[in-house]
Amino acid sequence: MIHHDLIVVGGGLSGLRAAIEAKMAGIDVAVLSQVHPARSHSAAAQGGINAALGNHPNGADDSWERHAFDTTKGGDFLGDQDAIVQMAKDAIPCIFEMDHWGCPFSRFEDGRIAQRPFGGAGFPRTCYGADKTGHYLLHTLVEQAYRLQVKFYVEQYVTELIVHEGLCQGVVAYDMIRGGFEAFTANAVVVATGGYGRIYSNSTNAIINTGSGMAMAYRAGVPLKDMEFVQFHPTGLRTTNILMSEAARGEGAYLVNGLGERFMERYAPKFMELAPRDITARSIQTEINEGRGINGEPYIYLDIRHLGAEKILERLPGIRDLAIHFEGVDAIEAPIPIVPSQHYSMGGIDTNMNGATIMPGLFAAGECACVSVHGRIGLGGNSLLETIVFGRRAGAEVIRFFADLREKRPNARTAFAAVEKVENTMKTLADRPATVDAYALRTEMTVLMKEHFFLFRDEPTMKAGLDKLADIKDRVSKIGLRWTGSIFNVDMIRTYELEGMIDVALTVAQGALVRQESRGSHYRTDYSTRDDANWLKHTLAFYQAGVSGPRLDFKPVTLGTFELEERKY
Amino acid sequence: MPEAIFRIKRHDPHKKEEAPRWDEFKVQYEGENLTVLEGLFYIQENLDGSLSFRYCCRASICGSCAMYINGAYRLACQTNVRHLTGNIVTVEPMPRLPLVKDLVCEMDDFFAKYEYIKPWLIRNSKDPDREIMQSPADRHKLNMPVDCILCGCCYSSCPSVWGEDNYLGPAALLKAYRFEVDSRDEARRERLPLFANERGVYRCHTIMNCVEACPKELSPTEGIQWLKKAAVRRRLFGRAK
């Protein structure tokens, strides 16, 4: 048993930022991560991070109020406005702080941080470092964590929260390098494990983004909020769904269909390619569905050739490399074939503005949490911002939580019991003759999510999908391990995480079926308008043991700063 | 369906009685592309569940899946089987690093050395209220070193590392260069003694294996040479950079 005052699960941007905040206040903090923190999926973010710095010549009138408004409208008014305002305000000092820590942002001629236009934003306010902003931000935070000597436990796969009398007191983790399970006790746990992209077969996300943190919290009784809102990115590579950054369109790329038209003028004449992601993604899918893909095939082109080699190499070197390696296309010479792909999880563990959940001692931040700033469609550049702003706020909240905490000794018996429980689960998986193939089941589930809960949703399709999911959930109790070794057992992790993925998928499916309106990324062909009278509220999904799906509840949205208006671009 | 043959070096050093062995697998795939990483997943899912390898982003940005494939350092996720000569894909862990299992190497030393050179921006003056100004020309100097993904290919390929356990290696020194060359960094002589010695930059004999190995096509050697000159500039001429 290992004890630290604060355990952060996940070494991405939000986890590291929370850890750094706590460490700077002198708290004994450890980060547990399935991969080395520098390998976290935050690194794959490309385009940029929003803050109303007003550095761009066209952005001199920009302000955090405008940033907050764009975010609220982009989120179709389902974001909590107090949190949005806070995020827009915090954005500015947070970006400067990242700069002071050495983040290599690109620069304007006058030496200030460069900003570029992004979808759904009234001003160019997306700060960037070429098209590798996430990579740069992540490495900067990793470096700061090393500077502050934050303790890293690398390649620890966290399987379970330790909950003692309603208090979160640590986690159980599988040590991939040395083998075996270990209890890490703590007075508080910050979950920052990222999104659940991999429940879709066509995700831009890393292979480790399976929503494991969400599943852990969900099973421990913490509700998941607004899970039906899944962001689909307009431009993922055709075969691999690897992200082609919105930065490409920010720099002026065209979307072109099989007839050679810039079809966005039919859908968003004002914003064209820079309409918010949900609208762009649906427009692309409509083109594809109506047979106007390239040669009638289900994909279209992202064309950046007209930007010229020099600008591409300066501003978009990363996506050019990706297109060369994964699609065999040099973007300087040929258009890039793309399809809309699952990209971001707007929903997540229900937290307040400070990252606190309903369970004392359990905090969440980043993509795995749902503070509800994105509302129903994350604007590009806001997700990176969310990780840093709310990572920091979660860290600060932990400091306050510790100041009020009287009992500072986690219960050892509960911790050992939790380890035993996980060991027993693994033993069951190991001993059970696998009558169902875990990987076939995983593929079945991910393909099902893509087919039934993608861009266009309707009741019959979703009902059928939900039935199939329930069936998959039944069959998951028949899977087993192929290999039972203790060192770096990839099979064990991937088999174990499947059930959590299915639980998360069920919350997405259930929420989508219940919400009878179209709002942001959740678009229903049978209820194609927004319904503020009935549905201006958050969905909460509670875990129910023994039943396949969640119990749903609702929660009001915090309004008051901005008037509701129709979302048009 | 097209088929590729994977020859994978397998070894579990925890099982002392077992010698390293080569396993052969037939991997079937659809369409035109199969990356080595996809092939490894196919094997792990369908043919041999005990195969161990690192994976994460599958988009060549996280640096997890660096391996020795067909005699060259590559990222498994970035390597298309079709682009390799012949239909046989030989996969080994990165040579000369301690092994955890199969294709997974121990990276503890690698990161200890990374930490040792103080890989963070060192500032002595008070930070301004806004960003620290940096000209595009100064920012341009960072283009190469900031793209490092810490995959370890250069470290594994460097003969100076093979000969000397304590040599910091190309990746850590490239990171030192990344900060030393940054116009915002004020380390002056704080980081200097850590890399300007014979366990640091002077152990580099410009063999350039690292340049050839780097899957991101960076040049650690260039950074190391810059550091050697920077040490002279600072010690002899008292310059800040």
Add this chain to the structure above:
Amino acid sequence: MKAEVVSTYRGGMWSWLFQRITAVLLIVCLAIHLVLTHFANIGELTTDNVAGRLAHAGFTAVDIILLAAGIFHALNGLRMVLMDYWFTSRSRAMGLSIVLWVVGLAAMGYGTWALWPWIS
């Protein structure tokens, strides 16, 4: 970390810098030396004539520099190679350096002694 952290390690800059300086000196002085011995017209190749050339101050200076640069460059290069393979610990590396300095100074002394008759 298996590898010990070597915060005590200092130096290396001079050795690196002089290896480069001596390299340049070697190229220059060797060129002068070869040109003078092969192409400079000293008349008939007799002992007296060769001794006369050696007695020339400029020629002697070039030879002394060539000798010093050559010894340093060679031994320092040898030191590098040996350190890569055998003399990895700090104490052994120090020992190696001392031995090589002794050898180098001896060689320098012997060389200078050999040239001495023409210098004085």
